[in-house]
Amino acid sequence: MTTDTSLTKNDPTFQELLQQLAIVVSPERVSAADDVLDGRSHDTWPVATTWAKLGRHPHRPDLVVWAQSEAEVVAVLRLASQAGVPVTPWALGSSVTGQPLPLAGGVVLDVSGLTGDPELDPVDGIVTAPAGVRGSDLEAWLGERGLTLRHSPQSLARSSIGGWVATRATGQFSSRYGGIEELVVGYRVVLADGTTAEVGESPRAAMGPSLKQLFIGSEGTLGVITQVSLKVFELPALEIREAFAFPDVVHALTAMRQGTQRGLRPHVMRLYDADEARHAAPDAPVGQAVLFLGHEGISEVASAEHAAFKDLLVQASGVSLGSAPVDAWMGRRYDFSTVENLLATPGGYAETIEVANSWSRIEPMYRALREALSPLADEVLGHFSHVYHDGVSLYVILLGRAIDDETALERLEQIWIRAMEVVIAHGGEVSHHHGGGLARAPWARQSLGSGFELLERLKDALDPQGLLNPGKLGLAAPASV
Template sequence: MPDSALVEHLRRAVGTEAVRTDANELDARSHDTWPVATVWAKLGRHPHRPDVVVHADSVERVVATVRTAGEHRTPVTPWGLGSSVTGQPLPVRGGIVLDLSGLVGEPSLNEIDHTVTVPAGVRGSDLEAWLDRRGYTLNHSPQSLARSTVGGWLATRATGQFSSRYGGIEDLVVGYQVVLADGTVAQVEQRPRAAMGPDLRAVFLGSEGTLGVITAVTLKIFSRPPHRSLEAFTLPSVSAGLTVMRTIGQTGLRPSLVRFYDATEARHAVPDGPHGSPVLFLGHEGVGDVARAEHAASAEVVRSAGGVSLGAEPVDAWMARRYDFSTIERRLAEPGGYAETIEVANLWSRLEPMYHDLRRELTPLAEETLGHFSHIYDQGSSLYLILLGRAEDDQTALSRLEEIWARAMKVVVAHHGEVSHHHGGGLARQPWVAQSLAGGHEILRRIKDALDPGHLLNPGKLGLDPE
């Protein structure tokens, strides 16, 4: 049962209508879209259930909630739209779930500086549609665009499908407003670059609500590109595809789209195409002559590695369905069905060996193990694995998901890779946080102690338990 004194204090502080304690509301906030949490829900389990939910539609309500939580020494876990796939918004110590999905409002557009400012609860697809009507785009396109909030992108250090050209959210954010654990409202911004101290924008990016609650965001915007070139290619091997990606990245070409599917996932990416070969999706956009020239140069790199063009149609088809998550959802809805997505990253020199080891370890745990590489950098790339399987019952499916995570993280750590590229840590990666951050984890711990000495903001995440 929730602390009646806490609930009464919250009602006085933020209004009775904003405070919820009914069982359905609390159950709903104990599951995000992490497949493990989905199976928990199927089994009727709610291991991370809040005591109370507060719906905040203003910064004032956010401030009042965190101050009340501090007075009662009660944990506060920020919640956007619950689309995390690794358990970031699950309240592992109970307490208050602070629902920020009502923190919305009309965007503020600055066409001279090419920025837009919005409350943190604005849905990504709503903001993109608003900008599109005015001839602009965010060029931030996570698969969860219609399921995630702008504030959530910052809190989880998200990236999108065109990041090879435009970067992740850390490259696209100009500034933001954040409420600290004691209720202080702080503004963090850059104009447009500074050499005065460290870049404080980075402090809260990827912090998963453990250091503060992001309440408003200013992002870069871009004019709609006048030209886009898209093309798919088959390649003879994974090794050849990785060489192509590395060469394109290190040559200084700036493709907007680079997605390289191994032969298993290529069957899904190009269902009507030739099977048995890896497939590369490649795209360039911008001013017509420049985009065409860059695409021609990249295509020559592909052809020199044995690539054969399939034309633009496979990429056009993917562009039309690229936000579709239904394959995972349908499998998880089946009795005993399980599915998982694991995205990691590594340097070019370590990427292929890590890929082969992951496939060897994970293939026995699923009916299908699919892999693709994207989000290229000069020094490396991400690797995205999708596992689909069926077990005799949901409890066995849950055990299988837990084993998938344990095996995958063990391999990535052994190859000195990044255990998360863009889904964040949450609960899924909690056992490996300190190992992944190495010496940096002590710095993070000291920042946490300074900003949230009571360890009340989203406890149990990023390896920041007070003990």
């Protein structure tokens, strides 16, 4: 699957590719300028942010191309395929795991210009838009029409709808509405050789395996998403919010599991351990875990569901703290400043690692992660959210200050190694919603087990030269450009 892609800017092949790309997308949307290439060698992964602070660009493209239509994406991929040059898709660069960083150099294909007016089907409850549309822009457009996506990642204003599909994203309301794999109806994708395909199910299909799922979470390794169709919902008539204090996470996890397995579907359910509760609910009793609970929808149904879930929480030793803690979180739920401000200080470092496991294994894995990571940071915080019938996600936040940025980088690298080793040892999922990128690539084979060979076969079939976003998901990369 690998191919030799080595060339230099003085190489005739490079110059020919540059000229051809300038023809298909226009000269001002092709660049090999140093500042542009540097800018596409860092996303918002804290490791990459620290590389930038240290003036390092270990994963740097040779060209950046800005596409503004599917036809231009097709043309770029065809030219790159003919030249044997890697292509790494880039949308808004909000990845926190290094997904859009060009491991093998080559072309970074910026698809953030794939924008335009959405198309709404009010009868079927579907909106269709180009893949580069910003999530917050689409949500605002729908809000003017009394509708909502109910897909609400923290990066809503920093991420594109195509990026959501490519990274198998989920949002803060997923416990009720599901992740992007359940919210997406269909999409268009361009393969490595420039072939286009449209996949989807309306409303469900039994003709073969679900091709809709094939590219969801593929991180640009199998194709480039150009258009997305998503479910939309009416704005809820009622929203109920309430926080509860618990003596420990075990009591609360039990109640969360019971309510979920009995079919109750809150749109918000977040359990903070005692350490993170100090930040999330500073007025709550010291040393206690805090759970945020919210229900929404038709008034009578939301009220009944909330009352039923509240009974379970009270029976599990939960004590109501009222709505104020949840209201405050709703007002700041898109705020990245704590992590960003710390990363901006000399020697400051921060990391957010989200994983998942079954109900029976999540608490032992949580304890093991805290024990393994505590020596590497000043604070290790944890919360549980995104519930499922058989398990729940765990979000671990690490905050620290080192003597200098070099030491901070070493800490971040150690954090990833220890965290992934613990999760695999406990049979957990190494990623819940941030995807693999560079951060998790070394553990992809262990995580996927025998399924990894299937992924390799898919890659060989759809991208035989291995040119699309090489090196991600643990897949082999061609030689660097």
